[in-house]
C-alpha cells in the first residue's frame with residue numbers, strides 16, 4: 119500500500135529529459151494535464167553550468183557529477199549467458215543522465231537523421247542482396263515506420279535545436295558539400311555549419327582527393343543567434359571544448375532545459391516533481407491498461423499517482439527496467455526466443471584512428487565543440503555495395519575536435535610506454551599535433567544480446583537490478599574492421615602526417631567491456647514494429663499489451679544504426695505525440711490490431 | 713621553522729636521490745607544506761611520492777610530487793571520491809572477467825591504503841632504488857606480478873596511475889598541477905575558454921598562458937581564493 123494516493127492526472131510522464139519534456143510540452147498544449155516525475159534535481163544552464171566553474175574536467179568528465187548515481191540504481195553485466203553477470207559498480211562504457219534535462223544536458227549535440235534504408239533494414243537488404251545476406255544469428259528487423267513518415271518530425275527537431283549544417287539532399291536535389299547519401303529533406307539546416315580547425319580540414323581534403331564525400335557534421339552546437347519554434351533563444355557556440363559531459367552555460371548547445379523546459383514551465387497544464395523516482399507502473403485488474411505509477415517522493419514517501427495515459431521517458435535502459443519490474447509486456451526468454459521485453463538490446467560499434475602531424479600543424483585541440491567534425495558517410499548503412507563483404511551495416515567516419523582536456527586527451531603514437539619518462543615526453547610532443555578519427559558503427563541485434571532481471575543484486579529501492587547480456591556479433595566485428603581500414607587509408611593520405619595508429623574495440627576475439635567510455639547509445643529492449651511477436655510497441659510507440667502506455671527513446675530501435683540516436687529518437691517522439699494527440703486521446707484504444 | 717609532521721618534512725625524509733626533486737620552490741598548495749596530510753600516514757606519503765615520481769619523473773617539467781600530486785591524492789582519498797562516492801558496493805563480490813570492471817569490496821581510499829602498506833612491505837627498498845629499478849618494480853605491479861595479499865596488484869596500480877595522472881593535469885584547485893605544471897607542459901590554456909574568433913586560425917599557436925578556475929589575472933597563480941581570504 120502506498121503512503122499516499124494523489125488525485126488523478128491526465129498524463130504522467132516518467133523522466134524529464136529530451137523526450138519527457140517534449141512530451142509534456144506537446145501534450146500540455148493539447149489540453150492534457152501533465153505531471154513529470156524526475157528522479158534527479160532541478161538545475162538550469164544559467165545557474166548551474168557557467169564557466170569557469172563548469173570547466174572542471176575532474177569534477178564533471180571524470181567524477182561524473184551530472185550523471186546518474188550507481189548507488190541508487192545500476193545494472194549487472196556479462197558477455198554471454200554462460201557467465202555470471204556482475205554489477206556495473208561504477209560508470210564507464212555509458213553515462214546516463216539524472217536531473218532536469220537528463221542526458222540531454224551533457225550530450226555532444228551531434229544531430230543526425232536515419233538513412234531511409236536504416237528504417238527498413240531487413241526488407242532493404244533482402245531486396246537488394248537476396249535473403250542470404252542476413253546471417254541467422256541476427257534478429258534485424260524493419261522499424262515499421264518509414265523515413266517519409268518521420269521526415270517532418272526530424273525536420274522539426276532540427277529546428278528545436280537550431281541545428282547547424284549543410285543539406286546534401288534538398289528535396290531530392292543532391293548538393294556537393296553536404297551529405298549526398300542522406301534522405302531527401304524538405305529544408306536545409308536552420309543554421310550554417312560550424313567552423314573547422316586544421317585537423318578536420320586536412321581530413322576533409324584527403325577524403326575529397328580520394329573521391330569520397332566529406333561534409334561538416336550536423337551540430338546542435340548553434341552557430342548564430344537563433345530563436346526556436348517554441349520561442350527559446352540560443353547563442354552562438356564559443357568552441358570552449360567543454361561540451362560532452364558538461365552542461366553549456368553559454369546557451370549555445372541545444373538542450374532540453376533551454377529549448378523545451380523554459381518554454382513550458384509556466385503553463386497551467388504542466389507540473390514537474392523532482393527527486394521523485396518511479397518504482398513501477400501499476401496495471402489494471404485485467405492487465406490491459408496501466409492505472410498510474412508508484413514513486414518515492416522527495417520526502418521518501420511511497421506515492422501512487424493515477425493517470426489516464428502513461429508516458430515512459432526514463433532513457434532506453436531504464437524504460438526496459440521499469441517494464442521488467444512492473445510486469446508490463448512479456449519478458450524475452452533467449453532459451454525459447456519468445457517474449458519481447460528486453461529483446462534486441464544493441465549498442466554502438468566503435469573504432470578509432472589517430473593521426474600524428476609534424477610540428478608545422480598546430481591543432482589547438484582545446485578549441486573544440488561536441489559536434490565540430492568533418493564526416494565521411496560513404497561507408498555507413500548501405501551507402502556502399504555489401505556484395506561479398508560478409509557483413510551488413512556500416513558506420514560514419516568522423517574527424518572531430520571536441521576537446522583537449524588534458525587528463526583525457528593524451529594522444530601518443532603507437533609503441534609509446536603507458537607511463538614514465540618516455541610517455542611524459544610523448545604527451546608533451548603530440549598534444550598540439552594530432553587528429554582524432556572515430557568510426558561510429560552500427561550494431562546489429564541478435565537473439566543472445568538482451569536485457570532481463572538479475573537474480574542476485576538489488577538497487578537502493580530493493581528492486582532487482584537489470585541484467586545486460588551483450589557481446590559484439592561477428593557481423594559487427596567485420597564491419598568495424600572494414601570501415602576502420604578505410605579510415606586508416608584516409609589518415610595516411612592526410613598532409614603532414616607522420617604516423618597513424620588504430621584500435622577496433624570490436625576486434626575479433628576482444629570482448630565488449632563495460633569499462634572504457636564508448637557511447638551512451640544503448641538501444642533496443644522495447645522495440646517498435648508491426649508484429650507483437652517481435653516488438654513491444656506498435657508503430658505508434660504504443661504498447662501492444664497496454665494501450666494507454668506510450669514509450670519513448672532509443673529502446674524503440676530494433677537494431678542500432680551507424681548514427682547517434684537522439685535525432686532519430688526525437689523524430690519518433692514527435693511522430694508518437696502526433697498520433698497520441700490527434701488520434702488516441704479522442705478515442706483511447708489500441709491504434710493497431712495485434 | 714617547519715614542524716616535523718609537516719608535508720615538507722615528511723617528503724624531505726626521502727632518500728637523497730629523490731629529495732632533490734622534492735623541494736618545490738613554489739606551488740599552488742605551498743601553504744599546506746607546514747600542515748599534516750589529511751589521509752596519508754607519513755610512510756605512505758613518502759612511498760607514494762616515490763611511486764608517483766617514477767610514473768611522472770622530473771625532466772624540463774616538474775615531477776609528479778613537485779607538482780603537488782601527493783597533496784592531490786591525499787585530498788581525493790580523504791574526500792567523497794576516496795570514500796566511495798559513485799561506487800556501488802553491495803555484495804556479494806565474486807571475481808569477474810576483465811570486461812566486467814571493478815569488483816573489489818574496497819573504496820578507493822581502502823584500496824590505496826592497503827595497497828601502499830602491502831607494497832611497502834613487499835618492496836621495502838623501493839624509494840631508495842635507482843629510477844630503472846623503480847620502473848621495473850612498477851612494471852611488475854602493473855602486470856599483476858607482485859603479491860599484495862588481498863589487494864590485486866594491477867587494481868592498485870591502476871588506481872595509483874589514474875590518480876597520479878589526474879593530479880598532474882586537473883585544475884590546481886584540487887592541489888595538484890601546481891603552477892600549471894601539467895598545462896604548461898602540453899599547452900592547455902585552461903578553464904577560461906572562449907575561442908569563437910580563433911578556432912579557424914589554422915596553425916597559429918594560442919598565445920595566452922594557462923588560467924585555472926580560481927585564477928586571478930595578475931595574481932599569484934593557482935592559490936585558492938578561499939585560502940587567501942582566510943590569510944586576510
Ligand SMILES: Cc1cc2nc3c(=O)[nH]c(=O)nc-3n(C[C@H](O)[C@H](O)[C@H](O)COP(=O)(O)OP(=O)(O)OC[C@H]3O[C@@H](n4cnc5c(N)ncnc54)[C@H](O)[C@@H]3O)c2cc1C
Pocket residue numbers: 132133134135136137138155156157158212213214215216217218219220221222224225226227228229230362363394395396397431432433434436488638639670671672682683684685687
Ligand atoms: C556523454 C554523452 C554524449 C552524447 N552525445 C550525443 C550526441 O552527440 N548525439 C546524440 O544523438 N546523442 C548523444 N547522446 C545521447 C543522448 O543524450 C540521449 O539519446 C538522449 O538524452 C535521450 O533522451 P531520453 O529522453 O530518452 O533520456 P534522458 O535524456 O536520459 O532522460 C531520461 C530522464 O529520466 C530520468 N529517470 C530515469 N529513471 C527514472 C525513474 N525511475 N523515475 C523518474 N525519473 C527517471 C532520468 O533521471 C533522466 O533525467 C549522448 C549521451 C551522453 C551521455
